Amino acid sequence: MFGIADYGAFVIAIVVFLAIPGPGNLALITSTSKGGVKGGLAATMGVIAGDQVLMWAAVAGVAALLAATPALFGAVQWLGAIYLAWLGWKMLSAKPGDAPVLNIRPRQYFQQAAAITLLNPKAIVFYMAFFPLFVDPARHQGLVTFGAMAATIAALTFAYGLGMTLIVHFLAERLRANPTIGRALEKVAGVFLIGFGVKLALSK
Numbered sequence: 001m002f003g004i005a006d007y008g009a010f011v012i013a014i015v016v017f018l019a020i021p022g023p024g025n026l027a028l029i030t031s032t033s034k035g036g037v038k039g040g041l042a043a044t045m046g047v048i049a050g051d052q053v054l055m056w057a058a059v060a061g062v063a064a065l066l067a068a069t070p071a072l073f074g075a076v077q078w079l080g081a082i083y084l085a086w087l088g089w090k091m092l093s094a095k096p097g098d099a100p101v102l103n104i105r106p107r108q109y110f111q112q113a114a115a116i117t118l119l120n121p122k123a124i125v126f127y128m129a130f131f132p133l134f135v136d137p138a139r140h141q142g143l144v145t146f147g148a149m150a151a152t153i154a155a156l157t158f159a160y161g162l163g164m165t166l167i168v169h170f171l172a173e174r175l176r177a178n179p180t181i182g183r184a185l186e187k188v189a190g191v192f193l194i195g196f197g198v199k200l201a202l203s204k
Helices: 007-019 023-059 062-068 070-093 106-118 122-134 143-175 179-202
Strands: none
Touching: 007 122, 007 143, 023 106, 023 122, 023 143, 070 106, 070 179, 122 143
């Protein structure tokens, strides 16, 4: 199909990767809990936009550039780590009544999720290594093949994000009756974000 080898396995692999806990999932959950369905969908579109940039950057060979220029790779990596840690600290230090770390305007949710996705240079290298696994050399159609793969990832990400948004929104409606639980979950999210930032900073 469009030069993709074992399209079914490709879809399954993407679904598995989407379900792995990470900053993108955390941004989606936090955005939904703060901004409702609109916030969650905006964050989903932000993740999709960031992923598309990284995927096409990988196709264009940016991964090779980053690998050949360790200083550039390290700078982007540290920038992403600092950004995630800053978000986590803001969540941990927030007091009852403070303005939310993520505003409830969907546009900002989009920007937040896109920034979290883009500031992970490892994703470019991941796509550079992942795509060849599912390209059929005998039926490869160049940009058509990569375009079909990118479109599939975008569609699956949207479906996953929509499902997560509806589930989190359903749970959030019930948690709003108990603000203490909501604040505790925000602190947990902050710890995870700091952890993701540290992991990104220390990864080789």
